[in-house]
Amino acid sequence: MSRDAIIRAYNEAVFDTDKEAAFEVVNAALSHGMTAxxxxxxxxxxxxxxxxxxxxxxxxxxxxxxxxxxxxxxxxTEKMLTRFNHPPEVIGRVVLGTAFGDLHSLGKRIVAGxxxxxxxxxxxxxxxxPAERFVEEALKHEAQVIAISSMMVHTATGExxxxxxxxxxxxxxxxxxxxxxxxxxxxxxxxxxxxTVGADNWAADGVAGAKLIAQLIxxxxx
Amino acid sequence: MASLLVRTATGEHRLAGAGAYTVRAxxxxxxxRVPSACGGVGACGTCTVRVVSGPTNPLTTAEHRKLTAxxxxxxxxxxxxxxxxxxxxxxxxTPVPSRWQTLPEEDLAPCPGRLPELQGAPYGVAxxxxxxxxxxxxxxxxxxxxxxACWGMNPQGVWGADVLNRLSLAQTHPQRGREMAECVRAAVxxxxxxxxxxxxxxxxxxxxxxxxxxxxxxxxxxxLLTEQGGKALLDPANWQQPIDxxxxxxxxxxAQWHLPHLEPLLPGPVAGFVGSDLLASVLxxxxxxxxxxxxxxxxxTNTEIALWDGQALHVTSVPxxxxxxxxxxxxxxxxxxxxxxxxSAQPGxxxxxxxxxxxxxxxxxxxxxxxxxxxxxxxAGHLKPSGRFTTPPGAEGFALDPASPRSALSAADxxxxxxxxxxxxxxxxxxxxxxxxxxxxxxxxxxCGAFGRHLDLGHAQAVGLLPRLATGRIELHANAxxxxxxxxxxxxxxxxxxxxxxxxxxxxxxxxxxxxxDRYISHLRLEPIxxxxxxxxxx
Numbered sequence: 001m002s003r004d005a006i007i008r009a010y011n012e013a014v015f016d017t018d019k020e021a022a023f024e025v026v027n028a029a030l031s032h033g034m035t036a037x038x039x040x041x042x043x044x045x046x047x048x049x050x051x052x053x054x055x056x057x058x059x060x061x062x063x064x065x066x067x068x069x070x071x072x073x074x075x076x077t078e079k080m081l082t083r084f085n086h087p088p089e090v091i092g093r094v095v096l097g098t099a100f101g102d103l104h105s106l107g108k109r110i111v112a113g114x115x116x117x118x119x120x121x122x123x124x125x126x127x128x129x130p131a132e133r134f135v136e137e138a139l140k141h142e143a144q145v146i147a148i149s150s151m152m153v154h155t156a157t158g159e160x161x162x163x164x165x166x167x168x169x170x171x172x173x174x175x176x177x178x179x180x181x182x183x184x185x186x187x188x189x190x191x192x193x194x195x196t197v198g199a200d201n202w203a204a205d206g207v208a209g210a211k212l213i214a215q216l217i218x219x220x221x222x
Numbered sequence: 223m224a225s226l227l228v229r230t231a232t233g234e235h236r237l238a239g240a241g242a243y244t245v246r247a248x249x250x251x252x253x254x255r256v257p258s259a260c261g262g263v264g265a266c267g268t269c270t271v272r273v274v275s276g277p278t279n280p281l282t283t284a285e286h287r288k289l290t291a292x293x294x295x296x297x298x299x300x301x302x303x304x305x306x307x308x309x310x311x312x313x314x315x316t317p318v319p320s321r322w323q324t325l326p327e328e329d330l331a332p333c334p335g336r337l338p339e340l341q342g343a344p345y346g347v348a349x350x351x352x353x354x355x356x357x358x359x360x361x362x363x364x365x366x367x368x369x370x371a372c373w374g375m376n377p378q379g380v381w382g383a384d385v386l387n388r389l390s391l392a393q394t395h396p397q398r399g400r401e402m403a404e405c406v407r408a409a410v411x412x413x414x415x416x417x418x419x420x421x422x423x424x425x426x427x428x429x430x431x432x433x434x435x436x437x438x439x440x441x442x443x444x445x446l447l448t449e450q451g452g453k454a455l456l457d458p459a460n461w462q463q464p465i466d467x468x469x470x471x472x473x474x475x476x477a478q479w480h481l482p483h484l485e486p487l488l489p490g491p492v493a494g495f496v497g498s499d500l501l502a503s504v505l506x507x508x509x510x511x512x513x514x515x516x517x518x519x520x521x522x523t524n525t526e527i528a529l530w531d532g533q534a535l536h537v538t539s540v541p542x543x544x545x546x547x548x549x550x551x552x553x554x555x556x557x558x559x560x561x562x563x564x565x566s567a568q569p570g571x572x573x574x575x576x577x578x579x580x581x582x583x584x585x586x587x588x589x590x591x592x593x594x595x596x597x598x599x600x601x602a603g604h605l606k607p608s609g610r611f612t613t614p615p616g617a618e619g620f621a622l623d624p625a626s627p628r629s630a631l632s633a634a635d636x637x638x639x640x641x642x643x644x645x646x647x648x649x650x651x652x653x654x655x656x657x658x659x660x661x662x663x664x665x666x667x668x669x670c671g672a673f674g675r676h677l678d679l680g681h682a683q684a685v686g687l688l689p690r691l692a693t694g695r696i697e698l699h700a701n702a703x704x705x706x707x708x709x710x711x712x713x714x715x716x717x718x719x720x721x722x723x724x725x726x727x728x729x730x731x732x733x734x735x736x737x738x739x740d741r742y743i744s745h746l747r748l749e750p751i752x753x754x755x756x757x758x759x760x761x
Contacts, residue, residue: 015608016606016607016608016610017607017608017609017746017747018607018608019744062609062633062634062636062637062640063637063641064608064609064637064640064641064644064746065608065609065610065637067742067743067746068608068743068746068747071740071743071744103731103733105733105738105739106739106742109739109740109743126733126734127733127734128733128734152386
């Protein structure tokens with residue numbers, strides 16, 4: 001099986017959101033002598049990026065396919081990471097969660113899946129996360145970015161959401177250490193909202209969010 | 223000032239000064255309201271009217287999306303997008319349905335029992351107060367006779383299909399909150415009036431003899447009815463504990479309802495996302511009297527699930543999305559006349575047959591028709607398990623009946639079905655696992671609510687909404703919540719019945735369960751749920 005054939009077969013499995021088929025391709029690649037590192041960097045990451053960009057442009061693609069693609073990327077990457085000869089080189093860390101009062105976890109799930117494939121370590125704090133916890137965990141894990149997802153207007157603009165995280169960072173003199181990224185439906189309806197709530201930036205979808213977070217990590221570390 | 227001439231089946235009506243508002247808003251102040259499922263933001267496409275003459279604003283993006291080219295050519299517009307730029311004449315395209323429709327006897331469960339010793343007012347009213355529909359039954363409790371039962375639209379629908387819209391409106395505009403409570407009261411009274419007159423002829427509404435009133439509903443509906451606001455519902459502290467929506471002052475209720483002997487009973491909702499309608503459905507299906515491994519499923523915008531393991535009733539709710547109630551789809555609608563309720567494939571690849579409720583021309587899909595459509599497209603190879611069309615159908619979607627553009631299904635519609643069915647199936651699987659059970663341990667699966675009434679079980683199983691249990695194990699209970707209320711009317715101690723069920727409940731919030739999102743994503747593909755595996759290993 002040639003490398004091109006592997007890439008083609010993997011992309012086809014991802015396009016059909018067929019997780020089992022994707023793992024079959026990966027296993028075949030391993031048995032053909034490809035290393036786990038090669039599979040992640042030459043097959044999984046380009047495949048996921050291609051699929052995500054196709055989905056974003058394709059009017060017939062849907063949200064369900066977004067979720068499934070991100071899940072396949074995350075699971076294949078996680079499995080390959082355990083087979084890396086050297087510990088994977090992580091570009092940085094992000095603490096990720098949904099704002100206090102908000103239980104919508106799926107948008108965050110896409111971002112987390114893509115981030116793993118981009119070699120960003122994700123500390124997922126879950127849903128309904130108090131502002132204090134975002135800051136505590138970011139300090140504890142020495143993260144560079146705090147990412148807060150809100151799917152409802154009142155949790156995006158509320159006093160106990162992003163605005164509070166910003167206030168806590170300011171009080172503690174930590175604003176230089178962490179960037180805040182927000183995402184979710186309310187920010188799409190009002191593109192200036194991220195500034196109002198005190199975030200450094202926002203992203204419209206999961207792939208864009210993952211790329212933005214990777215970029216901000218580099219900025220913080222620079 | 224522009225004036226609007228409205229033509230309906232009953233004649234012509236002139237509205238002066240209509241130019242300042244959208245046509246929908248102008249009509250809202252009259253009795254010729256248009257149906258709406260999105261609160262007037264152009265998202266549902268149900269408020270169609272036809273412009274006969276007169277200058278109006280150009281078509282909006284929403285109208286291009288929601289109306290077919292042929293409909294636009296006929297002059298159809300969405301009333302919520304339409305503004306007058308001078309005197310105009312419009313026709314109401316969607317006939318306003320009669321307000322109350324009788325619930326057929328065969329759709330109602332028998333409720334044996336009577337209260338011969340009952341003192342005082344003998345009549346009782348049972349109400350299932352849904353976000354979209356109201357179901358009302360009137361009983362002579364002393365004799366154990368159902369005088370009649372009917373259903374109609376929840377009049378709050380004009381303030382938005384979404385409960386969040388209504389709650390926030392009630393919070394920001396107390397006057398609107400009062401109107402929303404008042405219009406539901408008025409609707410229940412008008413239903414009761416109709417039921418009395420159907421039974422005994424005009425002028426025979428016996429208001430003074432009405433005693434017990436049992437109302438069940440989701441927490442938002444109860445909050446709006448009791449005018450206690452929605453603030454409590456948005457507070458995380460209340461998501462997993464009961465909220466009390468008992469009428470604070472029964473005397474005030476007697477005055478407001480103009481019923482001197484009214485004894486209102488509003489069993490408390492289970493938690494922020496689980497209503498007392500679930501308690502009523504548990505009573506109706508006698509879930510706790512059955513074997514361990516009995517599961518109750520009420521599919522809706524907010525899908526509620528209860529699993530009886532012989533000791534505890536594990537309860538959860540998931541936001542299934544409004545797709546199965548016909549909302550949020552391009553041509554989605556409630557299970558009303560003109561809705562495609564069944565789709566079947568013609569043998570030999572000869573296309574599809576769409577059956578509508580009432581045999582009327584196709585207006586759109588209701589939940590059961592939608593499941594059928596996805597299942598037959600999947601079976602015929604037009605759809606892949608990923609939810610992709612084999613051949614992209616283009617902007618107008620895939621018309622299952624080529625003669626009717628309103629039979630079209632778009633990629634976004636398929637997506638909505640995938641997400642709704644995945645949430646439902648994954649939540650059932652999660653509850654089973656928490657109770658230490660497998661799919662095959664389910665002896666009963668009770669599908670409650672109007673959604674189940676026309677459901678094709680084979681199709682629901684093929685797309686992975688329901689597990690492939692033997693047909694006899696799956697029961698459909700179309701009016702379960704109402705039946706539960708009726709049972710409560712005929713019980714001497716109704717409150718105790720509800721308390722008993724509530725006392726067995728273990729409330730589970732899936733958002734806090736590790737791995738919930740992965741489980742949900744794993745159920746997104748359009749394929750059957752594997753029955754002989756642990757739910758954890760589901761596809």
